[in-house]
Amino acid sequence: MGQAVPFGSSNLHLLEGVAFLHEEDSVFEAMLDGWSAQMIGGRRLQAATVNGRVKAIRRFQKHTGLWPWEWSAAGFDEWMTDLVSVRGIAASTLRGYQNTVQQFCDFLCSPHYGWVAECERRFGSHPVQVCHEWNTRPHLQEYEGDPRRRPLTRRELQLLFDRADAEVDTRLAVGRKGAAAAYRDATLLKVVYAWGLRAREAIMLDTTDFYRNPKVPELEDFGFVRVRFGKASRGSPPKPRTVASVMPWAVDALRDYVENVLPLMRTPESAALWFSERSRRLGVRSLSDRFALYRDDLGLDTALSPHCLRHSFATHLIEDGHDPVFVQRQLGHAYQSTTGIYTHVSEDFANALLQEALGRVPQFADLK
Secondary structure (H helix, E strand, O other): OOOOOOOOOHHHHOOOOOOOOOHHHHHHHHHHHHHHHHHHHHOOOOHHHHHHHHHHHHHHHHHHOOOHHHOOHHHHHHHHHHHHHHOOOOHHHHHHHHHHHHHHHHHHHOOOOOHHHHHHHHHOOOOOOOOOOOOOOOOOOOOOOOOOOOOOOHHHHHHHHHHHHHHHHHHHHOOOOOHHHHHHHHHHHHHHHHOOOOHHHHHOOEHHHEEOOOOOHHHHHHOEEEEOOOOOOOOOOOOOEEEEOOOHHHHHHHHHHHHHOHHHOOOOOOOEOOEOOOOOEOOHHHHHHHHHHHHHHHOOOOOOOOHHHHHHHHHHHHHOOOOHHHHHHHHOOOOHHHHHHHOOOOHHHHHHHHHHHHOOOHHHHOOO
16 A cells, blocks of 8 residues: 655646646745645644735745745845835734745755655755744744733723713714614623623624523623634634623623614624624624724823723733632633733732732831
């Protein structure tokens, strides 16, 4: 019995003995097809992840004007310089491009797939690894996002919710259309905060994702929420998690929305929790736009985004005395260090912790 040919092998994507009219372009396309097959068939990565990586390789090829068997570390360095100095991309995005090119070169250079021999036969040259320790950005810390992104203070949070509620009252008072949509937006903002959700996690919720918590029967059908579209890891499917309801006031707001407003907007065949005024599932952009409108009306920091509500959730739970491991599970983080990135306790809370710590030191105990 013959040995199985691995996904992505050159002899699966190039017909032996066939001369192409545009040979370089045809071989390059075959390489991308082979790499895609290796990622999907061999590594079981999601199609969206694969498509994003292929697009990045096309960008690199277009920038250099060279084919993979002609690439060099110098050409890669020039592309990195352009991305940083001209386009000003973020550090995490830069590393993503670097990792993609590195993985593609590893694939082409591996003897298992036959691309080196194929290129030598056709072009008298072969691919080499162009990404090295000295020309790629090391991953030195867990969080590399915009440092201006922070939790909202409790005052800012209350101002935001008050502004959203006031929009409903205004539309009702003047008889304007859109009162139901304004109520939906106000509730959505509260749900994002009160369950610590990412924007897409919240938008993709269905009414059937909420269920009872036998330990807290007073919350009735809203004791837990099953987040089905959690953040995926490295091309894997969405990672689900269950989040316990810990803010009864938010449960009350959500229950009122589900019972009195959602029936005015939903379609019978869909269990979606959030609908547009055209009876379609709401998009993430709608959440971002509404948050930005209220934020700017209030004169809050323009760096704040809906994701800052998730940071606020983590911070406020810690300040309210919840166990850090519980908060970690609520957020769906694999590591406590990741949760720490989301936690920015207030000065009053930090001072209280300091006083408690000093109280355990003999020479400071009498100062309490």
